[in-house]
Amino acid sequence: MGFIREKHCFVGIFVVDGTRFQRRLNVSYPSWNGCVGVTKTCINGSRKDVKLFGLENTKGIDDECFGLWNWIERNGGIVNKVRIGWSKDAYGSDLRGLELTQDVNVGEIVVQVPYSVVISDSIGSESISTRIESGLTWNTQGIPWNVQNILQLLQYKHEGPKSEYKEYINSLPFETLQLPKDSDSEEELNAFCDTLFQAEVEGLYFYSEQLYESVQELIQIQGKDQKVIDRKEFRWAMNSVHSRTFLVDCGVHGLRRLLVPLIDLCNHSGNNTKQVTTEFCFDNKSDSVVLRAVRDCFAQELVTFSYGNHSNSHFANYYGFVPQENEWNVARIRCSFQDAISRVALKKSENLFEQQRYDELMRINAGFVDELHVMRCRLSEDVVRALRVLLIEEEELEMQLNQDWNLLDPGLHSNSAWIPELERAVASTLHAQLDADIQRIKRISKSFDTQSQTLATQYRNAHHQTLMLASEKLAMYASAAEPVAPLLKFMNLEEYK
Incomplete structure (x- = not known):
């Protein structure tokens, strides 16, 4: 069952007697965590008691948004004992992520995403081109990995409802997350009270401008005079790529930087093995990126893994949050x-x-x-x-x-x-x-x-x-x-x- 929530309106995907269908439900009293209990009259006349666990949709009601895991399954993937839910982070802010619906044993796979649906740099081989908008093509050879993934993400976004990646695009934040590396305000940077961090931010700002210019140059090389990507749209794609990319040894595919649908909803939990519940890796047998439990876990636990041994400045610049306790901070x-x-x-x-x-x-x-x-x-x-x-x-x-x-x-x-x-x-x-x-x-x-x-x-x-x-x-x-x-x-x- 999938769902989204906006105010007091829920849209649910139900499976009744093997038939999957969608219905919009209006409820009066959603609980604080987005869960509601309703009795639904189904299309075959039967009545079912249903519990919905809401996924907030910042873009408004969009039935396609909660088809993400169904899309993964249709492409041969596995979504096992997990759901998208909301929790509170250490600072009291709402946090979207994956949580377990049942107990999971160590080594058990909870998500398996086929390589065929991930977004990767150097897609297939360097002879294969990627494109954005009709008629605009280029070869991936010599293009930085992040620019490759940015362009692919923008391509699928521009294709709209016709895109094979529409469910994944709908799962991404709608608004651009404003990160320190996007700011050229001296006053804002001074508030961090860390001169070394400020110098790092200034360097990243310059680097992001270089990435933007490289995209514009690629467009001009293809003979396109019009500006097809504005800075706001580019920043949305760039921050999505920088905050969600996995560096994975993909066997025969080589070392790749991937955007992995659904798995990229997992949250960071430091390197404490008592807190981290899963790890991701590439499975050569199934040709998939898999997420498996690193210990025995219980229902309602958050599905987490480590983003790496990074300092707080790295998290602030690339992810837009600061871990409350980070043993790798410097x-x-x-x-x-x-x-x-x-x-x-x-x-x-x-x-x-x-x-x-x-x-x-x-x-x-x-x-x-x-x-x-x-x-x-x-x-x-x-x-x-x-x-x-x-x-x-x-x-x-x-x-x-x-x-x-x-x-x-x-x-x-x-x-x-x-x-x-x-x-x-x-x-x-x-x-x-x-x-x-x-x-x-x-x-x-x-x-x-x-x-x-x-x-x-x-x-x-x-x-x-x-x-x-x-x-x-x-x-x-x-x-x-x-x-x-x-x-x-x-x-x-x-x-x-």
């Missing part, structure tokens, strides 16, 4: 090793020890380290390597070099005596940065687009949570002693003292 602190390396360089002619230390710093490119990363309360390996060389004692360096010790192996650094000293310094600077960020937030008072403002608030809160968590756990190593001054000096962090 707390970044600006630091520089240039001054320390310069001091070592001045001494390298004095003795072999300083020469060896300088050589090691050059070998690991320590001069390019300009940030201190704390991910899951761990220091970035580049910083660990550089600090290890800068702080190592002469006898230890000589001993390790004689033993052909690999300074690039971070596993050898875990028990080093200088680690607690470094972590005390980091804990101190994290607290200081947090205080500075809070003060900056207080200075920003003018509001802007509600959606952007909400996302910025979520980003700041999650970022500060990461800083606090890192600071608290790193502080466990600290004693009552003050952070060592030399560390703060060569890290150029005296301003945070």
